[in-house]
Amino acid sequence: STPAEQLAASDTAPDVAAIDTIFRSQQATALQWRRSTPAERIERIKKLVALVQDNTDRIYAAAHADFRKPESEVDISEIMPVLAEARKNIKKLKKWMKPKRVMPTSTTFGTKAWIQYEPRGVSLIISPWNYPLNLSFMPLVSALGAGCPAIIKPSEMTPHMSALMKELIESAFDPSEVAVIEGDVRASQALLSLPFDHIFFTGSPTVGKIVMKAAAEHLTSVTLELGGKSPVIVDETANVKRAAESITWGKFANNGQTCIAPDYLFVHESVKEAFVEAASAQIRKFYGDNPEQSADYCRIVNGRHHGRIQGLMTEAVDKGARIAHGGQSNDEEHFLAPTLITDVPADARIMEEEIFGPLLPILTYTDLDQVLGHINENPKPLALYLFSRDQATMDKVMHSTSAGSTCINTNMVQYLHGNLPFGGVNNSGIGNAHGHWGFKAFSHERSVVRDKFSMTKMFNPPYTDFVKKMIKF
Numbered sequence: 063s064t065p066a067e068q069l070a071a072s073d074t075a076p077d078v079a080a081i082d083t084i085f086r087s088q089q090a091t092a093l094q095w096r097r098s099t100p101a102e103r104i105e106r107i108k109k110l111v112a113l114v115q116d117n118t119d120r121i122y123a124a125a126h127a128d129f130r131k132p133e134s135e136v137d138i139s140e141i142m143p144v145l146a147e148a149r150k151n152i153k154k155l156k157k158w159m160k161p162k163r164v165m166p167t168s169t170t171f172g173t174k175a176w177i178q179y180e181p182r183g184v185s186l187i188i189s190p191w192n193y194p195l196n197l198s199f200m201p202l203v204s205a206l207g208a209g210c211p212a213i214i215k216p217s218e219m220t221p222h223m224s225a226l227m228k229e230l231i232e233s234a235f236d237p238s239e240v241a242v243i244e245g246d247v248r249a250s251q252a253l254l255s256l257p258f259d260h261i262f263f264t265g266s267p268t269v270g271k272i273v274m275k276a277a278a279e280h281l282t283s284v285t286l287e288l289g290g291k292s293p294v295i296v297d298e299t300a301n302v303k304r305a306a307e308s309i310t311w312g313k314f315a316n317n318g319q320t321c322i323a324p325d326y327l328f329v330h331e332s333v334k335e336a337f338v339e340a341a342s343a344q345i346r347k348f349y350g351d352n353p354e355q356s357a358d359y360c361r362i363v364n365g366r367h368h369g370r371i372q373g374l375m376t377e378a379v380d381k382g383a384r385i386a387h388g389g390q391s392n393d394e395e396h397f398l399a400p401t402l403i404t405d406v407p408a409d410a411r412i413m414e415e416e417i418f419g420p421l422l423p424i425l426t427y428t429d430l431d432q433v434l435g436h437i438n439e440n441p442k443p444l445a446l447y448l449f450s451r452d453q454a455t456m457d458k459v460m461h462s463t464s465a466g467s468t469c470i471n472t473n474m475v476q477y478l479h480g481n482l483p484f485g486g487v488n489n490s491g492i493g494n495a496h497g498h499w500g501f502k503a504f505s506h507e508r509s510v511v512r513d514k515f516s517m518t519k520m521f522n523p524p525y526t527d528f529v530k531k532m533i534k535f
């Protein structure tokens with residue numbers, strides 16, 4: 063179908079009866095899948111792997127059609143993470159699924175106890191547009207690994223990738239196992255009214271709150287992978303050139319439309335000039351003198367967001383900010399150059415909302431305590447980055463702040479590290495994803511006690527002096 067037809071498809075009201083039928087069929091599957099073996103779950107994950115591997119060209123084409131995402135960025139940030147997550151599950155599932163024995167305690171002496179991982183059941187995965195394949199299929203791997211059927215509601219803003227995911231999933235899975243429901247807020251709302259066993263939501267904190275309220279109606283458990291403003295500190299001991307290289311990659315890959323992208327910088331006053339110069343040089347190295355011509359620089363997802371981000375830039379400049387690099391824009395193309403902004407006033411909107419675009423505000427500081435104060439006065443970020451060679455500064459920043467994740471002397475790679483949990487805190491998220499944590503997100507840890515010698519009957523009345531003595535701590 064043409065892009066216009068696809069847009070029209072996502073523009074239609076959801077078919078509530080069809081959604082209901084799929085949901086009920088998945089409830090029946092969930093009961094069967096409770097008894098699924100590691101081999102059966104691995105089989106399902108392998109089907110997903112084959113779908114991705116056999117269709118890479120179509121995935122590149124959809125990503126390009128949606129917002130001109132370069133092929134290499136599709137490899138690094140869409141395909142590779144999904145395949146790595148699948149491989150990890152295939153390798154570890156047997157171990158993760160094994161009941162974990164725990165030691166008896168003094169009051170439960172004579173019993174055997176363990177934790178059994180059971181699938182939570184029918185799961186809803188709501189994903190955003192910025193990494194549409196990754197943020198739908200990575201949680202799907204975790205759901206399948208945990209033994210859960212799932213319905214994916216991808217974003218309406220990347221219609222090509224959403225339509226492709228629907229087609230691929232339908233070619234390999236029965237809707238009673240995995241289904242993709244396209245559509246906008248209305249489809250989301252129709253799905254959110256159903257009593258899912260778990261909801262895995264990736265998106266903005268504003269919509270996260272709506273999802274959590276809807277989940278509360280059924281006391282459905284949630285994993286919320288949200289966003290917000292992720293600050294970066296570059297101190298006076300940092301390797302400025304390396305910091306500039308790392309930060310410009312983190313900020314301008316995917317056009318700044320990354321949940322863990324550096325949102326704004328605090329650079330020590332003494333290295334500010336050197337940093338701006340190094341960052342400018344690095345941008346030229348990455349994207350040439352005219353980034354609009356670069357095949358490696360993608361676009362802002364749509365006109366609405368282009369206008370929003372451009373508005374942030376204009377307002378900051380009107381209030382006295384200076385464009386130190388970039389600033390060029392092409393409305394029709396949804397193009398905005400990689401832009402460095404200095405002298406940003408504290409009351410500019412760019413310092414209030416998540417930028418989610420290729421604008422990098424560079425603030426300066428002399429007193430680290432003021433920087434930490436600013437970070438702590440704001441909602442806990444999804445990521446906080448530090449560039450420093452001073453151990454005392456690293457310790458101070460780590461112990462005086464809270465954030466979903468932190469990288470020191472690099473950024474964004476925590477996402478790719480398969481042995482780390484990925485998630486936020488409070489406003490930036492609840493719960494964790496990836497690897498073992500993803501498996502646990504879709505599993506219930508069921509406590510089981512098996513009595514061997516009837517020792518627990520000593521708690522029965524009448525409460526003798528012996529029992530009274532036993533239970534006094």
Ligand code: NAD
Pocket residue numbers: 188189190191192193197215216217218245246247250251264265266267269270272273287288289290320321322416418444486491
């Ligand atoms: P969004 O919250 O606007 O939308 C996410 C999903 O929710 C979409 O599928 C959308 O259709 C649906 N939705 C939108 N409004 C809704 C409503 N009122 N009720 C129910 N569902 C609704 O987010 P987005 O613009 O697609 O993505 C950008 C946001 O996602 C940023 O804040 C970013 O930081 C965050 N994000 C977080 C992560 C993470 O892993 N923590 C990853 C990527 C993006």
